[in-house]
Amino acid sequence: xxxxxxxxxxxxxxxxxxxxxxxxxxxxxFSLPVLWERxxxxxxxxxDPVRKQYLASFFLTYLLPLQQGDNIVLGIVSQDLxxxxxxxxxxxxxxxxxxxxISTYRLHNSFYGLPEDENLFQERxxxxxxxxxxxxxxxxxxxxxxxxxxxxxxxLDTDRKSYLFCPSCYEKVKKAIGL
Ligand SMILES: [Zn+2]
Ligand SMILES: [Zn+2]
Numbered sequence: 001x002x003x004x005x006x007x008x009x010x011x012x013x014x015x016x017x018x019x020x021x022x023x024x025x026x027x028x029x030f031s032l033p034v035l036w037e038r039x040x041x042x043x044x045x046x047x048d049p050v051r052k053q054y055l056a057s058f059f060l061t062y063l064l065p066l067q068q069g070d071n072i073v074l075g076i077v078s079q080d081l082x083x084x085x086x087x088x089x090x091x092x093x094x095x096x097x098x099x100x101x102i103s104t105y106r107l108h109n110s111f112y113g114l115p116e117d118e119n120l121f122q123e124r125x126x127x128x129x130x131x132x133x134x135x136x137x138x139x140x141x142x143x144x145x146x147x148x149x150x151x152x153x154x155x156l157d158t159d160r161k162s163y164l165f166c167p168s169c170y171e172k173v174k175k176a177i178g179l
Contacts (some may be wrong), residue, residue, distance in 0.1 A: 042079065130165075134159045
């Protein structure tokens with residue numbers, strides 16, 4: 001499969017994601033152009049009023065109209081996401097539809113009662129984005145705690161890992177993209 005681009009769909013209200021930083025890093029890592037759609041409102045159908053969270057997997061089909069068959073679609077949501085059986089998720093992705101979504105809700109230090117750290121926030125956004133894009137390319141979780149494909153149970157796991165793939169995961173990425 002040869003991919004042409006990574007298409008990002010931001011949802012309103014937008015968080016203060018540094019688009020220039022995210023674009024530059026994703027292009028560097030995946031060697032694909034990164035394009036941004038105009039921000040759109042959150043789909044009310046994805047909201048669970050009891051949990052006060054959005055169903056993460058709802059976005060995987062919701063983003064399908066942006067799927068051209070040769071691109072990867074990534075949604076960015078500022079609200080909290082969940083999956084049945086899980087209190088929350090940082091993001092989800094499907095290798096079948098090559099759509100993914102991440103939430104920035106729990107990537108702020110302030111969520112954990114700590115002073116905000118702008119650079120740390122942007123780095124966490126990047127890690128979650130690279131991780132979910134990795135899943136769209138068919139990669140699973142990696143046992144290496146420093147690899148971006150390592151599973152994040154908490155923000156501590158996210159902070160421990162790098163935003164890069166370990167050598168063996170990167171081989172899979174190259175194969176999937178056709179590099
Ligand atoms: Zn994962
Ligand atoms: Zn790895």
